[in-house]
Amino acid sequence: MDISPIINGFGVVLEPDNLLYCLVGVIIGMLIGVLPGLGPGATIAILLPLTYGVGPVPAIIMLAGIFYGAQYGGTITSVLLRLPGEASSVVTVFDGFALAKQGRAGTALGIAAIGSFIGGTVSILGLTLLAPIVAGFALDFGPPEYAALGVLGVLLISSVGNGHKLKAIIAACVGLLLATVGRDTFTGAERFTFDSLNLAEGIDFVPLAMGLFGLSEILYNIEERHNQVHSPAKVGNVWPSRKDLGRSKGAIGRGSLIGFFLGVLPGGGATLSSLAAYAFEKRRAKQPERFGRGAVEGVAAPETANNAAATSSFIPLLTLGIPANATMALIFGALLIQGIQPGPQLVAQHPDVFWGVINSMYIGNILLLIMSIPMVGVFVRILRVRPAILAPITVLITLLGAYTVNNQVYDIFLVIAFGLLGYLMKKLGFEPGPLVLAFVLGSMIENSSRQSLLIFGGDPTGFFTRPISGTVLALVLLVAVLPLIRKALRRRRPAEEPAGRADEPVEENTP
Amino acid sequence: MSMSDPARSPEPLDDVAAEAERLQAELDESRPPHAGPLSQVAAALAGLAAGIFGAVGSYALGLGSLTQPGPGLWPFAISVVIVALSAALVVTGRLLEDAERFSKASLLTLVALVTLVLLAVLLPLIGFEIPSLLLVFVWLRWLGKESWRSSIVISVCTVAAFYVIFVLLLQVPLPRLI
Numbered sequence A: 001m002d003i004s005p006i007i008n009g010f011g012v013v014l015e016p017d018n019l020l021y022c023l024v025g026v027i028i029g030m031l032i033g034v035l036p037g038l039g040p041g042a043t044i045a046i047l048l049p050l051t052y053g054v055g056p057v058p059a060i061i062m063l064a065g066i067f068y069g070a071q072y073g074g075t076i077t078s079v080l081l082r083l084p085g086e087a088s089s090v091v092t093v094f095d096g097f098a099l100a101k102q103g104r105a106g107t108a109l110g111i112a113a114i115g116s117f118i119g120g121t122v123s124i125l126g127l128t129l130l131a132p133i134v135a136g137f138a139l140d141f142g143p144p145e146y147a148a149l150g151v152l153g154v155l156l157i158s159s160v161g162n163g164h165k166l167k168a169i170i171a172a173c174v175g176l177l178l179a180t181v182g183r184d185t186f187t188g189a190e191r192f193t194f195d196s197l198n199l200a201e202g203i204d205f206v207p208l209a210m211g212l213f214g215l216s217e218i219l220y221n222i223e224e225r226h227n228q229v230h231s232p233a234k235v236g237n238v239w240p241s242r243k244d245l246g247r248s249k250g251a252i253g254r255g256s257l258i259g260f261f262l263g264v265l266p267g268g269g270a271t272l273s274s275l276a277a278y279a280f281e282k283r284r285a286k287q288p289e290r291f292g293r294g295a296v297e298g299v300a301a302p303e304t305a306n307n308a309a310a311t312s313s314f315i316p317l318l319t320l321g322i323p324a325n326a327t328m329a330l331i332f333g334a335l336l337i338q339g340i341q342p343g344p345q346l347v348a349q350h351p352d353v354f355w356g357v358i359n360s361m362y363i364g365n366i367l368l369l370i371m372s373i374p375m376v377g378v379f380v381r382i383l384r385v386r387p388a389i390l391a392p393i394t395v396l397i398t399l400l401g402a403y404t405v406n407n408q409v410y411d412i413f414l415v416i417a418f419g420l421l422g423y424l425m426k427k428l429g430f431e432p433g434p435l436v437l438a439f440v441l442g443s444m445i446e447n448s449s450r451q452s453l454l455i456f457g458g459d460p461t462g463f464f465t466r467p468i469s470g471t472v473l474a475l476v477l478l479v480a481v482l483p484l485i486r487k488a489l490r491r492r493r494p495a496e497e498p499a500g501r502a503d504e505p506v507e508e509n510t511p
Numbered sequence B: 001m002s003m004s005d006p007a008r009s010p011e012p013l014d015d016v017a018a019e020a021e022r023l024q025a026e027l028d029e030s031r032p033p034h035a036g037p038l039s040q041v042a043a044a045l046a047g048l049a050a051g052i053f054g055a056v057g058s059y060a061l062g063l064g065s066l067t068q069p070g071p072g073l074w075p076f077a078i079s080v081v082i083v084a085l086s087a088a089l090v091v092t093g094r095l096l097e098d099a100e101r102f103s104k105a106s107l108l109t110l111v112a113l114v115t116l117v118l119l120a121v122l123l124p125l126i127g128f129e130i131p132s133l134l135l136v137f138v139w140l141r142w143l144g145k146e147s148w149r150s151s152i153v154i155s156v157c158t159v160a161a162f163y164v165i166f167v168l169l170l171q172v173p174l175p176r177l178i
Helices: A004-013 A016-034 A040-046 A056-081 A087-101 A105-138 A143-160 A165-179 A205-222 A242-264 A269-284 A296-312 A314-320 A326-337 A351-372 A376-382 A387-406 A409-427 A432-455 A467-496 B012-030 B037-061 B073-092 B105-126 B129-143 B148-169
Strands: none
Touching: A004 A016, A004 A351, A016 A040, A016 A056, A016 A351, A016 A376, A040 A056, A040 A205, A040 A326, A040 A387, A056 A087, A056 A105, A056 A296, A056 A326, A056 A351, A056 A376, A087 A105, A087 A269, A087 A296, A087 B012, A105 A242, A105 A296, A105 A314, A105 A351, A143 A165, A143 A432, A143 A467, A165 A432, A165 B037, A165 B073, A205 A326, A205 A387, A205 A409, A205 A432, A205 B105, A242 A269, A242 A296, A242 A314, A269 A296, A269 B012, A296 A314, A314 A326, A314 A351, A326 A432, A351 A376, A387 A409, A387 B105, A387 B129, A387 B148, A409 A432, A409 B105, A432 B073, B037 B073, B105 B129, B129 B148
């Protein structure tokens, strides 16, 4: 393996500008992880207009920093307030909050920070080694493979994410439909433009994402009853004792691996890996009853795993051009804005982006470790900021930011319209994530399936007879059928244990 | 590794997941109560309408054939899927509990939307300062229930900060009064 591009990547990261954007990114990530109300997806969406001003490398370094930084920050609210900011740190609450009640909040935060650092770093090492290999393997993918991969990606996000699967797939299809608005690249015909000049160019990704992810979340949160009193527990000594470290050592090691491998899978790997890491530690513990009552391993395992997974979820994006989760869809969009097509060619064509972003994560994780251990007090104080004050400021950033993209009021209206759509979707149990992801992949799927049809001379069975696209499509079928099998198995179970889960709604999603 | 210990729960991952879901549900208690079948059916019908609209529109564009796909073929295929799935949702989704009722609090969202549209309309006419000031103030005072004093102070400071950052430092060409 030629390591000179990797070394050059460090050169890229160490440029003062890029270091600064990395620092800004992880600080914003940490802040929004701590602050209630706005998740990393919403924040990245709102800050997308910034990427027009700066080059691709600093832009992606910053957005990535927000993403993994939020994983660190989310721990603080889980432990101190029993409020997990992200689905992937829900499990941390079990033992983290129990430790806080025992006056050992500092220990929980310290262990989580160390675990997150190790998990993140192990995962970057894996990313460094594995990503070029996967990209090399995918180099001879043709249009049929991309079409199949795109469909698989959309389906995985829809079926693994939160919420009702049928609704998620409908949302994804609406995303695909929205992606067709504008001029057709093959025939030049205008589709769904209603003679509007603005629509002829298609719908821009930035206002769509800002509305559906950013504004919709703000509008949705307005309805939350503001009756929570935030009185974070005292933090105390953050440096974990040798005994705690000894106890968590194994959990951190196993959490890193579980997180890395589950994170690669498209569709919410971070949440699944935190659950799996916790369940695994509980199962192999000598005294499983300690879990839920303040076991340090119970904090170390999920926090390590969710960080490792957050990092490894970059692999499908950077090597195949398939975003593994909603946030990756945003980063995908941000790369496209910069004229960079994420995919197997990325490592060869834009080594500065590829290695710059990967290597910036080493630096980012070190910065986050510093912020989470010696400087944790600063962030704990931020917990007292009221969401009501933050909301109008973020809304203003969103609207004015949308304007700055093209200096057009039209974009503001677009953001408002998609914000309303996203709000209604959330109210009615539809996740906006699959829609945005499908929108991003939409034209890729359409173009490559049409190119494939040309290759096959109009015979759609060609998708199934090519080995790789055939395998991927078999996976698509598996993903579509698997929930039905699980459902059937569950139906059988109540018969075996009469007082079992018969009353549980079968349709409900259990990750 | 004791991978199969019958004394312990059969599926720890599912147990942890269920526990996590319970916690999440408890945290969601500050949200409005869930909506009834009417909202569910309405949502599914909205999907159905979008699908039919897409199908009709793309059919008009021309479907072509598989060897020579017209501009409407792909959107038509998606629209058909939307129609089929939405129809399934109308039938099966009636009793789902994942939707939230529109309550009095939803009026706050409506107010918020009005302020957003007002900002977009006024921005090219009178610049960003006054609309922004009004928006932040309304959000703080009535949507966020902050005190008069802090609403005034924070909204003035926010707009001043935006002016300094956007106009003076970043030199973004925002329409402005001053």
